[in-house]
Amino acid sequence: MLKRIDVAEVQLGMFIHKLDGNWLKHPFWRTKFLLTDEQILADLRASDVDGVYIDVEKGEDVGARSGEPARRRPLISGDSGGSGISIVDRARLDRLHAQPISRPPMGNAVAFDPRSTTPLSVAREVGHAKAVVAKASRVLAGVFEQARLGKAISKGQVEPVIEDLFASIQRNPHAFNGLMRIRRENTSLYAHGLAVSALMIALGRQMGLPPDHVKEAGMAGLLMDVGMGHLPIDVSTILDDLSDAEREIVQTHTTLGYEFLNMGGELSEEVARVCLEHHERFDGSGYPNQLVGDEIGLFGRMAAICDVYDSMTSDRPHRPRIDPNAALAIMRGMEGQFDEDLLDQFIESVGVYPIGSVVRLTNGRLALVVDQNVDDYTRPRVWSFYDIGSRRVIKPEDLDLRLCKGRVEIVCSDDAAGFEIENFPAIREMVFNSACKALH
Structure with a gap:
């Protein structure tokens, strides 16, 4: 009933x-x-x-x-005189009463170990990644505030964040970074550092660096913008069209961050050096020292890529985010600015069509990339959500393009903004979360 x-x-x-x-x-x-x-x-x-x-x-x-x-x-049925229970059902009921009662699980019966590195699917890891974001955000909000006030950062404060990030990316290299691309609220300084840190860890993992070096790279990405808190201007008001004087002030965050981390004495030179180098460019066009090629440290070259990618694919007060796949195409076109070998490794680490990308399909639909196929990054798992012909949002359809055998393929990456989809950020987040729940 x-x-x-x-x-x-x-x-x-x-x-x-x-x-x-x-x-x-x-x-x-x-x-x-x-x-x-x-x-x-x-x-x-x-x-x-x-x-x-x-x-x-x-x-x-x-x-x-x-x-x-x-x-x-009702557990039983049938009739047997006044008892209302048949002999067969009575026997079934007696057997049932003799067995231990099995109840559905209420939440997580076994506590999950956040440092576990057992591989999980994107759908299963996203929930753990959300918990990492929540925990890390609380820690980093305090760390960045104390840094702004001039109090040195201790290694012990941020190491747990790195350990949790490292474990999450070991379980699935795409889930955490996909989550950060989907999230609507990702504009704070420490959220940017968290996202870059995860990208650095994923890139280091792709490059085959030793685990200790991967964690150091993650630490460097996490703290590379700590100098922003020491600028004499409000960084939340910074736009692209800065005056020359404003630009010179903002660029000093690199040296301010480097000096600040060295002042504490607990963090390695490699970590502090990334504060100084993440805006350097491979062709010498960066700042503050116009370093060229291998004059830039390995972590600095990695951070330059991860920093630009996260900045492009995150909403900013003065501009909306760029689709992840489109951002990779733009970075490919910035010839000479990045270490090309590292950029190739980075694209391999996030996928040709990163999670969160919007793609156009041959069936006339727009779809959101929700998972990767590690055997073929050109054919990810997607959920279609918009019909181009009728220009309307539709009930999503789950499509594993690797299994479609050519019936449905990606035509190109696309920009949902061009279709004027009402409240698209909310729809994107809802489609991704629902895909994760359905595929869990």
């Missing part, structure tokens, strides 16, 4: 038959399921769903909310 209830009345153990409301209002594409996950319950309650239809024959009824016994689907 179906019953419509308010979202606030939904409880674990209920069988969700239907979500009442437009599919754009909620993050679920699968609407018939037994609700056993506390995170899914929280997501449902936080959504804009108008109401929920539950099937009380397959799961809990609302009676459990007020302390009444929950009504469940």
Whole structure:
């Protein structure tokens, strides 16, 4: 029997038959399921769903909310005189009572080890990556604030963040960086450092650097912009069209950061040097010292690539983000500015079509890249969400292009902004989160 209830009345153990409301209002594409996950319950309650239809024959009824016994689907059927239970069903019931009760898992029965490096799919790792972002953001907000006030950064403060990032990227090299491309709120200084740190770790891993060197690279990316907090101007107001005087001031963040990290004495010269070198360019066109080629340290050359990529693919107060695939194409066109061998390795580490990219398909749809196929980065897993012909958002379709065998292929990367899709950032985030839940 179906019953419509308010979202606030939904409880674990209920069988969700239907979500009442437009599919754009909620993050679920699968609407018939037994609700056993506390995170899914929280997501449902936080959504804009108008109401929920539950099937009380397959799961809990609302009676459990007020302390009444929950009504469940009958375990037995048939009739045998006044007892109402057949002999066969009585035997089944006796066997059932003799067995231990098996209940659905309530949340995570076994605590997850955040330092585990056991490989996971993107869908499974994204949830852990979100926890890393939340934890790291709390730590880094305090670290960057104390740095702004002139208090030295200790290695012990930031090492746990690096260890968590390193473990996440070992479990899946694409999940964390894909999450940072999808997130709508990614504009703070420490969020940029966190994203660059993850990209540095993924690049170092792709290059085959020893684990200790990979973690050092991540530390360097995390702290490379710490000098911004020592500028005599508000960096949140900085735009592209700076005056010459403003530009000279902003460029001093490289030397200020280098001097500040050396002052603490706990961080290596290689980490501090990246503060100084991440704006240097391979052809000598960078600053502050116009270094050329291998005069720039390895971590500095890596950071130049990771810094530009994250800046391009993140929203800024003065401009919207660029699609990840388009950003890679632009960087390819910046001839001479990057170490070409490292740029090739970087593209290999994020994928030809990085997670979060919007692509146009041969079936006339726009799709979001939600996972990589490590055997063929040109054919990622995508979820289509927009019909180009009718110019409307559609219910997403899961397509693993590697398995489509040519029936559906990528035509090119595309810019969703050109289609004037209303509230596209929210749709992009919702499609990605829903894909992860469906593929978990």
